Amino acid sequence: MRLRGIALGGLALITMVSTGVVLAGSSSADEPELLKSVGTQLPVQDFRAIELDEDRGRLYLAQGAGSDLPLVVTDLDGVLKTKVPAVTGASDVVLSDDRGTLLVTQDFDHVTAVDADTLVPSARYDAPAGACVYSAEPAGDKIVGAYVDCGIGSGGLLVWSTPNTAPVVYTGGPNYHPVIDASPGGRGLIVAGDTGYSPVSTYVIDVSGATPTIVSKRDNTGSNLIDYTLSPDGTEVVETVGSPYEHHSYRLPDLSDATVYPSGVYPGDAAWSGDSSTVAVARSNTGSNDADVLFYAKGSTTPTYAVDFRRGDVLWQGTLLVNSTGTRAWAVTYDDVYQNTQLLHSFGPSHPPKAPTTDIDISARTGSGKNKSTAYVTVTWTSPMSRPGGSTNQQFLRVYASTDGATERLIGNPELTATGTFTTTYALPRGTTTLTARYTDFENWYPSASPTTSLTR
Template sequence: MLGPGAAPAAADSGAALPVGSHSDIVVDGVHRQVFVSDPVSGSVVVTDYDGALLRQITAVPGAAGLALSGDSGTLYVALRTGDAISAIDTETLAETARWETGAGTAPSQTAVAGGKLWFSYGSSGEGNIGSVDLSGDEPRVTLDQDGPYHWYSAPLLASAPGDPDVLVAGAPGQSPVEVAVYDVSSGTAQGQAYRWNPGADGSGNLRDMALTADGTTVVLASGYPYHHHAYRTSDLAADGTYATDSYPNAVAVAPDGAVAAGIDGAYAPDVHLFDRGTSTAIRSYDFQQPSGAAGLLRPAGLAWAPDASRVFAVTESPDSANLTLRVLNDPARTETTMTVEGPQSSPRNRELTLTGRLASTAPFAERSSVRVSRIGGPEDGEGTALGTAAVAPDGGFTFQDRPGTEGEIRYVFHYAGDARHTDATGAVTVTVGSGR
């Protein structure tokens, strides 16, 4: 008799945001806050790690690209319709400075690298890169720093704390994709590598990109091809792929190299999680609404908590005019399922054997075990703990019992999970008779 047991998902949650659009999302690990920018309302929404609203910072017109200072003390916000960069104290959530970037510049994206704050700007046909030098008493804004590369519109920007001298830029929404790497160690953006239409089959419609923490690899989310692809920042040579599905639109990389890769998930799970360097997802998330309507991941709508304890995702749904912040807890734990099998019937006081198997994309650690309990008969009450069964490396386990009570006996197996696995439960019912 087969008894499948589905592993419960991690205790994920969702909370409505007081905005209907968004541009960027970043996570402040020091104060355990999430920042979501909304250019339409000209605000930045601040939530805690559970998605609960802390504040909505207003009067930041066209709030777009977000970046945190190295100590997480300051949030930088590109003000697309304000032609400025805003600096916000992450403890008080008050603006402490605003630097004008010039009339009509429309700054779009921000990144901290090379001891400066970099920003992209410009309307169609006039994309460029600028910087804010924060080292002196008076911050200094410098424009026209795209170096040897020229951008049709304000490019996406990415940087990484592990290599603060690398700045990556990519043309958003453009087909084919155009991406470049700058060395900013000198204080100016020096061209290091450039690719047009990268990948074996080319790529188009760049929606998002992210660097690994050491700055050696950039992962792109492009509408085509139907996977997330990675490139070395040293020369933009291909460096692997992450198998997702159609219309990639978001990507985020954790400090340990784990990758959250998102797609426009109308026909497939929205978010796929990968260990660094692996091409097969360890788990996935589908943002289905209670009504049955599809909740869709927003472009550039993913961010990791710096301690990798959570992935945050901004989603939209036809059910609501407001966006939702999804909190995906324990993303490093792979989904685990359990099946249990035993005889349909067995004589009383006769030894019977129950077998089961755990299944997961991650291997099970040595000395893993499942707890076994028995429910049935007056002496069992609400259940009797019978002990544990050792889990083999392939997930299999065996348990033997000698029931002394006639009637239906239900055996329940529970795997508590560990740092790499969610918990799982399985059960099987055996009819115990008086026969010999």
């Protein structure tokens, strides 16, 4: 899968109801329990793409296309391990078929091969002038890049046989804004199509020879192409499109119909496990308590696992990854207001997601001297918090006071911002006053909470 969603925004030349599958809890024997994931902030400044290296226990994060921001390496939980200052300004990163080399697309003009063990650059594949390359795929013994026109005359594919040599420029297939994918079992075949206009034509192209050759083509495979993901065994490709609202897959090499994996609006991504046994499909934006990612066994239309992201956390297209056995997956979301918070979610049958918790506390003290009948109340929290500027995601709590069991009085109604603290005062009547901070999520996503404290006058 090699369209990296809004990751292409750094290249100025590139412009770019919830229905269907809805799971809330475990409503039937055919529906898995819907698990919630809050994610963890990634250590990046300008995220673009992500790649999984399960053998080395790493995630590679491309950032800052066309800038001096380095490639970032984390562990499988998103904790920073190192940065690679020799590799900067990346729009894409992908491992070679033998898992020994990273291919990093840099500065929209070349692809750098990086030794995955040492993280030292080992080779370079330059694009011709006027071909802004933004993603790359290993395909057999070739490297294939997807480029858009920035002076060369059209978009298309670049096919390198060796580093430091001119690539074959191919425009016989997609030639506007290509989306490409390949896999180790594909034996030099790539799946490709154009995004940016509809309907979509999907191609299977053989790049193993001196000149790329179209093996098969299928027109009208949907509208608004987002991504392709080819199974590692090379037998089936899942297409993600804006319409229809489901994930169709096609057999290779003839693109005949295979399975339709239900997903509902809005399709956002798909990914295969390394053993081709499991496909995960994702939706780009859903309401609360709707499935954002669904796992399917290959060829099945019944989901086996489902995960929900918080409303306002939008899937970053092209970031869904699945491990070798289909037991753990990763995805990146961004907030739908400023797109400046990238959260890493990790989940799967063998790896429970980071679940939402409600951490709110209340404390109080009396003043001294003339203020001894005044309660100084402090409420603190770390979770939940409102999204910045996101009115549909604002979270509030109510602070009440009740003396000797009398009716509660509202004394505060703060928004749960990142500040994490609310203070107020209250004139204490005689008796024992119970102060309570009550939180209920109107979206029923975070757990309710009602911590208390008491003062006696």
